[in-house]
Amino acid sequence: MxxxxxxxxxxxxxxxxxxxxxxxxxxxxxxxxxxxxxxxxxxxxxxxxxxxxxxxxxxxxxxxxxxxxxxxxxxxxxxxxxxxxxxxxxxxxxxxxxxxxxxxxxxxxxxxxxxxxxxxxxxxxxxxxxxxxxxxxxxxxxxxxxxxxxxxxxxxxxxxxxxxxxxxxxxxxxxxxxxxxxxxxxxxxxxxxxxxxxxxFTKQQRMQVMIITNRPNTVIDSVQNHLRRGITIVHNAEGAYRHDAKTILFTVISRYEMNELEEALLESDPNAFASISDSVKILGRFYEPKP
Known part of the structure; x- marks a missing residue:
């Protein structure tokens, strides 16, 4: 090693x-x-x-x-x-x-x-x-x-x-x-x-990510294995078409981490729905790697 x-x-x-x-x-x-x-x-x-x-x-x-x-x-x-x-x-x-x-x-x-x-x-x-x-x-x-x-x-x-x-x-x-x-x-x-x-250079650009999945634990483990990001869990969501149980996950990443997020979702739940949008402003702690 x-x-x-x-x-x-x-x-x-x-x-x-x-x-x-x-x-x-x-x-x-x-x-x-x-x-x-x-x-x-x-x-x-x-x-x-x-x-x-x-x-x-x-x-x-x-x-x-x-x-x-x-x-x-x-x-x-x-x-x-x-x-x-x-x-x-x-x-x-x-x-x-x-x-x-x-x-x-x-x-x-x-x-x-x-x-x-x-x-x-x-x-x-x-x-x-x-x-x-x-x-x-x-x-x-x-x-x-x-x-x-x-x-x-x-x-x-x-x-x-x-x-x-x-x-x-x-x-x-x-x-x-x-x-x-x-x-x-x-x-x-x-x-x-x-x-x-x-x-x-896209590392300083922040993106808000909303993931809708019925395999939250698997997705969370995969995302956090790829990225050092906190995730907020919203339980008891419901799909309007089939009325099946869903969980909503929220996190914020840098644009530089987009590929790693996509890999994590493909590994954990290929059927997950993710919505990603530019984050205008962040208040609070956002992890940045030390130079």
Missing amino acids: DDVSKLMRRHTYLTKASMSLTYGILVSIAVNFFWDPGHIYSSGVTGFAQLLNTISSRAFPFTISTGLGLFLLNIPLFFLAWRAIGHEFTIFTVITVFLSSFMIQLLHPVPLTHDPIICAIFGGAVNGFGTGLALKNSISTGGLDILGIVIRQRTGKSIGTINMAFNALIVIAAGFAYGWPYAFYSVLSLIVNARVMDMT
Whole structure:
């Protein structure tokens, strides 16, 4: 068993390392092929690194490149992650940020087009896809991700307001640096980035599940063997057509767990009826795996 465990862990590490490299390549393509030629700013720390690059090239005798700025800005967050989140998480975050910075430096800008709308859309799409892949493999891309995890762990609250304020400052900076139309182009890129990231990374999307079955114990055992989810049981339900006894089960899962839920239902009760809908808001405790 120890050999199998070591092999599985090694496979996980290799997968994460390859996804870190993939993300680094994709974010460098977004920055060098689309955002920089189109004068578009990204969100978060990457956008702040672009802003530093613009300011230093205009006001300082030296230029802080986007790749170097990205790594330097993340250094204090690495220490925070090491102390507050975990060592393995921090190590892979450092690897991901380093590879991103290195690839941004390595790939020289290739202006496929200077059209700001095209650059905003495709830059946001490429970066959103890369970020979604990284998050799907439990890899942090650094920046505000780290701050968000720490605040959520300690307070149970998200940093949505901080995130929005930070990105608003970057958008305003884009307006001052290149003109106000470019501020709106940067907003367009942020929207595309978020949309593509949500399409790629589905773990944070909550789904409410209602299962109607006449084999509740079997279904509950199967679902809880596949998923770490609580289930609420409603007894004494009745089918309107045949008036046979039914039991209703309620649970909430992430969209990422849909395949596991389907497998559990097929194993336990292929005739079960399940209704699944998007959950708008959840109050109370919802289990999330630690990063």
